[in-house]
Amino acid sequence: MTLKIKEVTKRFGSTTAVDHLSIEIPEKEMFGFLGGNGAGKTTTFRMILGLLDITDGDISWNGESIGYDKSHLIGYLPEERGLYPKLKVRDQLIYLGKLRGMSKSEVVTELEGWLDRFKVPEYIDKKVEELSKGNQQKIQFISAVIHKPKLLILDEPFSGLDPINVEMLKEAVVNLKEQGTSIVFSSHQMDHVEELCEHLCILHKGKPVVQGSLREIKKSFGKKNLIVHADFPVDFLKDFAGVLHYKSVTEGCELQIESETVAQRLFEALHGKGFVRKFELEEPTLSDIFIEKVGASYE
Ligand SMILES: Nc1ncnc2c1ncn2[C@@H]1O[C@H](COP(=O)(O)OP(=O)(O)OP(=O)(O)O)[C@@H](O)[C@H]1O
Numbered sequence: 001m002t003l004k005i006k007e008v009t010k011r012f013g014s015t016t017a018v019d020h021l022s023i024e025i026p027e028k029e030m031f032g033f034l035g036g037n038g039a040g041k042t043t044t045f046r047m048i049l050g051l052l053d054i055t056d057g058d059i060s061w062n063g064e065s066i067g068y069d070k071s072h073l074i075g076y077l078p079e080e081r082g083l084y085p086k087l088k089v090r091d092q093l094i095y096l097g098k099l100r101g102m103s104k105s106e107v108v109t110e111l112e113g114w115l116d117r118f119k120v121p122e123y124i125d126k127k128v129e130e131l132s133k134g135n136q137q138k139i140q141f142i143s144a145v146i147h148k149p150k151l152l153i154l155d156e157p158f159s160g161l162d163p164i165n166v167e168m169l170k171e172a173v174v175n176l177k178e179q180g181t182s183i184v185f186s187s188h189q190m191d192h193v194e195e196l197c198e199h200l201c202i203l204h205k206g207k208p209v210v211q212g213s214l215r216e217i218k219k220s221f222g223k224k225n226l227i228v229h230a231d232f233p234v235d236f237l238k239d240f241a242g243v244l245h246y247k248s249v250t251e252g253c254e255l256q257i258e259s260e261t262v263a264q265r266l267f268e269a270l271h272g273k274g275f276v277r278k279f280e281l282e283e284p285t286l287s288d289i290f291i292e293k294v295g296a297s298y299e
Pocket of ligand 1: 012015016017035036037038039040041042043044079
């Protein structure tokens with residue numbers, strides 16, 4: 001089971017929201033779909049769901065064209081949450097589950113399982129409007145997964161959740177992946193993507209600017225974060241050529257450097273000045289990569 005997005009373009013009049021995007025997402029994969037505001041993420045999701053026509057290109061699921069008729073295979077947690085406030089959780093989910101071909105008893109069994117898992121079994125008889133925003137989000141998540149979709153699209157799944165609920169939802173998402181669900185997920189919180197995704201794509205103005213495995217992407221960026229802890233003042237390092245950012249910390253400094261060769265020069269400059277307790281080159285974070293690739297041309 002593979003989702004294939006092939007050379008997909010979407011135009012709204014003179015605006016090109018998605019521009020020649022190609023992605024493949026296999027089974028048991030959690031794929032990170034990143035981009036700044038207006039990059040084209042939601043537009044892509046809506047094309048996958050068949051809610052928007054594709055201007056050019058093709059999206060297929062397991063070799064077959066995808067569209068509205070495949071909606072029972074897909075689960076979607078939209079960024080703008082949309083539950084009926086006056087309905088009880090049970091009735092809401094029965095309604096949504098039936099739309100996806102489930103019987104009432106199947107929905108109730110699944111729903112009870114999920115509510116137990118989220119430690120809120122009593123919510124079954126509550127109206128949505130009686131729940132806090134974060135708890136409404138749990139219900140919306142359940143509504144996206146209750147029919148056991150093969151492909152799950154999560155738009156900013158963790159926004160608005162407290163750290164305990166973030167962990168609970170992460171665990172649920174990882175379990176679904178392990179059971180075989182393909183998951184595409186967008187987030188502005190890079191640490192979540194870094195923790196959960198093996199592959200990712202960063203979109204900028206509709207075009208993919210970084211794409212591939214997280215490990216390879218990091219490797220190709222080189223180690224540009226340097227940590228220096230020393231028993232003597234190290235602020236003279238900030239004046240060296242190739243030092244892009246300098247931050248003083250209690251034990252020394254943290255630097256961003258142009259390339260690994262700059263680190264070699266700094267290492268030599270520290271020689272004989274005193275005791276150096278730490279000199280460590282670190283891989284860039286996903287946030288560093290995002291800022292370098294997208295930030296440079298950000299409006
Ligand atoms: N129905 C529409 N009509 C015209 N333009 C649209 C429409 N939907 C989206 N756009 C434009 O397409 C571009 C991509 O928007 P999209 O909502 O896909 O971005 P996004 O990456 O989801 O952003 P965000 O992170 O802010 O949710 C934007 O320039 C947006 O204004």
